[in-house]
Amino acid sequence: HLLKWEYQPQARSVSWLLTLQVQRQEVLDLLEENPSLRPYLPEAISKSYLRALQLALEETKLPRKTFPQTCPYSPEQILDSQFYPGEPSRLLEEED
Template sequence: MSTQDLYDTDFYAWANRQAALLRSGQLEQADITLIAEEIESMGKSELRELENRLTVLFLHLLKWRFQPSRRSRSWELTIKEQRRRLRRHLAHNPSLQHRLEQAREDAYGDAILEAASETGLAEDGFPAQCPFTPEQTLDDQWWPS
């Protein structure tokens, strides 16, 4: 079975085979092109994780701010959890700091759509730009009023 066929039909086996080839120094047999693509993909998944966590956090911060009468322990715990996970994710991937502002913008736009869907409020009822500073976003003591 060719490397491409194995990649297409059994990724797990392909990955283990490539790892074994790299460890044994058999670089000429390793599929360097696909390995590089997979490494890049792994990096992109770390950025997506950052954006997803920010989206969930912004969604709940928006609900907290714009629906104070519906605040719940569940929302509070989700906000706390996402803050913890975001801090940990950034600590494990410090180079994501330079992508944080763009990730915040992208995530906030997604959060507005989700907040509008979940709350029934109009999209334009939320601020067009993220009203939460990066510091507020990760501060366990800060809550939107």
């Protein structure tokens, strides 16, 4: 959803925003319950990026060259509830 958010801004929706919020909270809860997993986060992100890239390609129909070959977001950015790549959207401004 971060890839779609950044590379298909015209399609941003409340649904995408809520998905990002829920998924972030679920990962944070998991890390809180299992702090020993935190060192593995970069590796898990790297492994799952190819799957995320494939989903973004299928859903957006954008050319593969549109997206980075490796994950452009740090673990901190991925989990940061204030991080939304690309231009800020009206959805975020409306929530403030």
